[in-house]
Amino acid sequence: MSEAALSVDRLVVSYGTKRAVDHASFTAGYGAVTAIIGPNGAGKTSTLDVCTGVQEATSGTVRVLGQAPGQQASRVGTMLQSGGLYPTAKPLEWLQYLAKLYPAPADPRQCLEQVGIDPASKTTTRRLSGGEQQRVKLAAALLVKPVILFLDEPTVGLDPVARRSLLDTIAAMRAEGVAIVLTTHYLPDVEELADMVHVMSAGAIVASGTIGELIGTERSMQFRGPMHLDLASLMDALPSGYAVAETQPGRYAVTGEPTPATLAAITAWCAQHGVMATELRIGTGSLEELLTDEVGQ
Amino acid sequence: MSKYRADSEKVSPRVMIWAHALWEMKLLLRNGEQLLLMIIIPVGLLLALSMHHVQSLKPGQSSVDAAYPVVVSVSIIATCFTSLAIATGFERRAGALTFLATTPLSRARLIAGKILATAMIAALAIFIVSIIAVFLGWRASVWTLAGFGIAALAAIAFGAWALALSGAMRAEGVLAVSNAVFLVLIMFGGVIIPASSLPGGQALQLLPSAALASGLRATLDSHGTPGWAPLILAAWGLTGFLVARRTFKWQ
Numbered sequence: 001m002s003e004a005a006l007s008v009d010r011l012v013v014s015y016g017t018k019r020a021v022d023h024a025s026f027t028a029g030y031g032a033v034t035a036i037i038g039p040n041g042a043g044k045t046s047t048l049d050v051c052t053g054v055q056e057a058t059s060g061t062v063r064v065l066g067q068a069p070g071q072q073a074s075r076v077g078t079m080l081q082s083g084g085l086y087p088t089a090k091p092l093e094w095l096q097y098l099a100k101l102y103p104a105p106a107d108p109r110q111c112l113e114q115v116g117i118d119p120a121s122k123t124t125t126r127r128l129s130g131g132e133q134q135r136v137k138l139a140a141a142l143l144v145k146p147v148i149l150f151l152d153e154p155t156v157g158l159d160p161v162a163r164r165s166l167l168d169t170i171a172a173m174r175a176e177g178v179a180i181v182l183t184t185h186y187l188p189d190v191e192e193l194a195d196m197v198h199v200m201s202a203g204a205i206v207a208s209g210t211i212g213e214l215i216g217t218e219r220s221m222q223f224r225g226p227m228h229l230d231l232a233s234l235m236d237a238l239p240s241g242y243a244v245a246e247t248q249p250g251r252y253a254v255t256g257e258p259t260p261a262t263l264a265a266i267t268a269w270c271a272q273h274g275v276m277a278t279e280l281r282i283g284t285g286s287l288e289e290l291l292t293d294e295v296g297q
Numbered sequence: 298m299s300k301y302r303a304d305s306e307k308v309s310p311r312v313m314i315w316a317h318a319l320w321e322m323k324l325l326l327r328n329g330e331q332l333l334l335m336i337i338i339p340v341g342l343l344l345a346l347s348m349h350h351v352q353s354l355k356p357g358q359s360s361v362d363a364a365y366p367v368v369v370s371v372s373i374i375a376t377c378f379t380s381l382a383i384a385t386g387f388e389r390r391a392g393a394l395t396f397l398a399t400t401p402l403s404r405a406r407l408i409a410g411k412i413l414a415t416a417m418i419a420a421l422a423i424f425i426v427s428i429i430a431v432f433l434g435w436r437a438s439v440w441t442l443a444g445f446g447i448a449a450l451a452a453i454a455f456g457a458w459a460l461a462l463s464g465a466m467r468a469e470g471v472l473a474v475s476n477a478v479f480l481v482l483i484m485f486g487g488v489i490i491p492a493s494s495l496p497g498g499q500a501l502q503l504l505p506s507a508a509l510a511s512g513l514r515a516t517l518d519s520h521g522t523p524g525w526a527p528l529i530l531a532a533w534g535l536t537g538f539l540v541a542r543r544t545f546k547w548q
Binding site: 070 | 313324391393395548
């Protein structure tokens with residue numbers, strides 16, 4: 001399947017004079033988890049709101065399953081960060097109503113059981129705990145039998161067991177080919193699940209890549225330096241079997257087994273070319289460090 | 298071309314509107330305060346106006362004849378305008394509607410479903426009021442059906458404007474404005490006092506409240522033709538629906 005499940009191109013979302021999303025572009029593929037991370041107010045939820053049809057874009061183009069947002073609503077599952085529940089409704093009757101809007105919904109009872117909510121519960125959603133309300137929202141997202149699933153802060157308020165269950169559900173859906181796009185502040189979830197990560201800050205995407213590209217792998221060395229170094233020259237200076245990439249402007253990753261000789265070759269090359277390499281590191285960093293670096297948190 | 302073309306097995310709009318109307322009715326009937334506004338107040342008003350001669354009567358006209366069209370008008374405006382606007386305003390504030398924006402239920406179908414639900418509640422209230430009116434001496438005629446047609450048109454018109462208001466304003470603003478509009482329309486919009494008896498009566502006839510009340514007086518009390526009332530109400534309904542569809546925000 002060559003076409004991306006989600007394509008966001010130069011998206012701008014403004015609320016009056018405030019620009020929440022500023023020319024953000026990224027894609028999300030089928031059978032992959034795409035995570036959007038960033039600090040509060042970075043524009044993550046506004047981006048998802050446009051993708052799910054809740055909010056209209058100020059400018060830019062968003063294509064969901066090849067069409068404008070909302071056109072494929074019967075194939076798109078959504079779990080909103082806030083709202084999305086009728087306070088006076090019981091979970092089962094809410095899902096039973098929603099099921100009438102979809103041509104081939106899943107069984108509402110099974111969806112609730114899947115997320116650990118008793119379908120026979122007489123408790124209205126306003127009397128459920130925050131974590132239980134999250135689970136009802138997830139059940140509503142699963143009701144669609146989605147081809148693409150948007151999850152906005154899905155693990156907020158969940159206890160460890162429910163969180164583990166949610167992560168397992170996400171992994172299983174990815175294995176079935178579902179495209180999953182999620183935002184979260186909980187970075188261990190991203191490190192565990194995400195195939196692709198986009199870092200947002202002040203409405204813009206400031207870094208993108210796989211976990212390995214962003215924070216390195218155990219078999220890699222990273223350093224910072226001036227942008228756009230001559231990578232072919234650096235490759236020539238390294239033993240065979242190593243790869244070099246500029247993962248972000250001014251961030252470099254040398255992939256291969258870290259050895260004293262390789263490390264010496266990198267520093268020698270930097271010295272020969274007048275490059276002041278900083279933050280030279282062997283092995284992985286963390287998304288938390290990346291966020292701190294990229295958005296100054 | 299996308300592998301996932303538009304789904305050919307979509308649920309029909311009619312089914313979605315009906316499903317949403319039933320959903321809204323279920324929630325409305327569960328809300329005691331709403332029921333008070335929608336049913337008990339009109340019933341109480343009918344009893345009060347019928348038993349106390351507060352209105353000037355024409356020769357041969359009984360108190361209940363005069364009161365019945367007024368009470369039906371009040372019931373429709375209270376249910377389909379004020380109550381619907383306030384409920385929707387607070388649903389938006391609570392974010393209850395936001396998820397529906399992600400479903401195949403479109404803005405237009407949500408609006409249609411909400412109007413249908415409140416129209417059915419209003420019909421229930423009018424049914425109860427009518428039974429009590431019959432016990433109090435009011436008699437139906439062949440024109441009563443025309444009166445119920447006017448009531449249905451008014452339910453659509455007031456419902457559409459309720460959603461045009463509540464879909465664009467903050468909940469607190471909706472609460473204040475919808476109550477103020479209700480009082481102004483009841484007092485000075487041709488409901489309690491016929492528009493023809495008020496200063497500027499000709500212009501007031503164009504208000505939906507005046508069209509509703511005059512149409513109901515003509516059909517339910519005088520047992521005659523409703524005049525321009527259906528056309529005026531249809532125009533208000535159409536413009537209200539178009540405005541609501543354009544301005545309604547899910548959150």
